[in-house]
Amino acid sequence: xxxxxxxxxxxxxxxxxxxxxxxxxxxxxxxxxxxxxxxxxxxxxxxxxxxxxxxxxxxxxxxxxxxxxxxxxxxxxxxxxxxxxxxxxxxxxxxxxxxxxxxxxxxxxxxxxxxxxxxxxxxxxxxxxxxxxxxxxxxxxxxxxxxxxxxxxxxxxxxxxxxxxxxxxxxxxxxxxxxxxxxxxxxxxxxxxxxxxxxxxxxxxxxxxxxxxxxxxxxxxxxxxxxxxxxxxxxxxxxxxxxxxxxxxxxxxxxxxxxxxxxxxxxxxxxxxxxxxxxxxxxxxxxxxxxxxxxxxxxxxxxxxxxxxxxxxxxxxxxxxxxxxxxxxxxxxxxxxxxxxxxxxxxxxxxxxxxxxxxxxxxxxxxxxxxxxxxxxxxxxxxxxxxxxxxxxxxxxxxx
Ligand code: AFD
Ligand code: MN
Ligand code: MN
Numbered sequence: 001x002x003x004x005x006x007x008x009x010x011x012x013x014x015x016x017x018x019x020x021x022x023x024x025x026x027x028x029x030x031x032x033x034x035x036x037x038x039x040x041x042x043x044x045x046x047x048x049x050x051x052x053x054x055x056x057x058x059x060x061x062x063x064x065x066x067x068x069x070x071x072x073x074x075x076x077x078x079x080x081x082x083x084x085x086x087x088x089x090x091x092x093x094x095x096x097x098x099x100x101x102x103x104x105x106x107x108x109x110x111x112x113x114x115x116x117x118x119x120x121x122x123x124x125x126x127x128x129x130x131x132x133x134x135x136x137x138x139x140x141x142x143x144x145x146x147x148x149x150x151x152x153x154x155x156x157x158x159x160x161x162x163x164x165x166x167x168x169x170x171x172x173x174x175x176x177x178x179x180x181x182x183x184x185x186x187x188x189x190x191x192x193x194x195x196x197x198x199x200x201x202x203x204x205x206x207x208x209x210x211x212x213x214x215x216x217x218x219x220x221x222x223x224x225x226x227x228x229x230x231x232x233x234x235x236x237x238x239x240x241x242x243x244x245x246x247x248x249x250x251x252x253x254x255x256x257x258x259x260x261x262x263x264x265x266x267x268x269x270x271x272x273x274x275x276x277x278x279x280x281x282x283x284x285x286x287x288x289x290x291x292x293x294x295x296x297x298x299x300x301x302x303x304x305x306x307x308x309x310x311x312x313x314x315x316x317x318x319x320x321x322x323x324x325x326x327x328x329x330x331x332x333x334x335x336x337x338x339x340x341x342x343x344x345x346x347x348x349x350x351x352x353x354x355x356x357x358x359x360x361x362x363x364x365x366x367x368x369x370x371x372x373x374x375x376x377x378x379x380x381x382x383x384x385x386x387x388x389x390x391x392x393x394x395x396x397x398x399x400x
Pocket of ligand 2: 158198233260306
């Protein structure tokens with residue numbers, strides 16, 4: 001992307017100006033965007049079939065933060081990193097937080113792990129054995145303690161619990177156990193710490209999942225309190241689900257806590273966000289901007305990536321992910337909302353759709369390049385990262 005992008009930006013700016021777009025406001029919004037990357041996105045991962053180890057992949061929490069710092073260095077909008085416990089367990093979380101700060105990073109959501117212990121075969125917080133439930137609750141309380149130590153205000157909880165066979169357990173009793181357990185966890189969270197409740201329609205259980213959809217997560221959040229909200233993971237819905245509708249509904253109820261951005265083709269594939277259905281991602285951002293612009297709505301959304309980069313180089317895939325999210329937001333910011341509302345009120349279906357699609361069809365690459373230049377960054381983060389030699393260096397340093 002040589003200097004030609006400058007000319008493309010000049011033409012785009014003229015076009016946007018003619019369309020009545022406040023370009024400076026759009027650029028300010030893009031500069032203010034914040035996207036959290038997951039520590040687990042920098043380490044080797046795989047599927048139940050195989051893990052393909054990659055040279056240079058991070059192993060320690062410190063190495064993961066060093067990689068995450070590269071994503072922030074080249075994109076400028078990824079200053080926080082989600083942790084996963086015990087994958088990121090360290091002796092001194094204060095020291096880890098200081099190391100993150102030395103890299104210009106903060107530690108974000110703390111993710112408990114309720115799926116990788118032999119005791120959890122029949123569930124964790126929903127397990128029929130009170131001793132196992134106690135173990136899972138204590139792990140969540142440990143995560144609350146870590147959040148306090150590192151200055152994080154988010155516990156991001158994915159509940160893997162469920163059953164594999166009809167009759168295996170009592171579904172309503174499992175619901176009661178879950179409410180009882182999470183009430184204890186919620187009580188331990190000091191304000192303004194939030195519990196983001198993540199649902200998933202199947203996996204690892206194959207008959208029923210205790211927190212299977214947004215409605216179950218929403219009801220649970222309302223039972224716990226104002227600082228419990230729903231986390232929408234884009235890979236966690238049956239095929240054909242209208243995710244942007246779920247997002248709009250949760251925004252309107254003040255219960256959209258955050259996202260786990262990724263893409264899926266069939267199930268929870270943890271593919272690069274925007275790589276399968278960029279229009280869906282754009283439509284989700286349309287709902288987010290609609291909510292942000294509504295004074296009656298109070299939004300505090302954690303925009304987090306949740307991906308395991310099984311065959312892509314980790315840092316590159318993370319930079320690509322951030323860029324795809326920036327692109328969706330940039331396009332959605334170009335929607336002429338006044339004309340859209342007018343067309344909607346008039347029932348002008350074609351014009352309303354055309355207004356939305358006109359924004360989607362806009363090539364925002366030059367706009368994002370201009371924003372990055374104004375932020376003191378290279379116009380194309382991926383090219384700049386590849387030229388930096390970071391990957392070659394860590395491949396040398398992190399020899400196995
Ligand atoms: C898996 C789960 C869920 C969770 C993530 C990190 O499906 O999305 O948030 O791992 O634990 O993808
Ligand atoms: Mn997730
Ligand atoms: Mn997932």
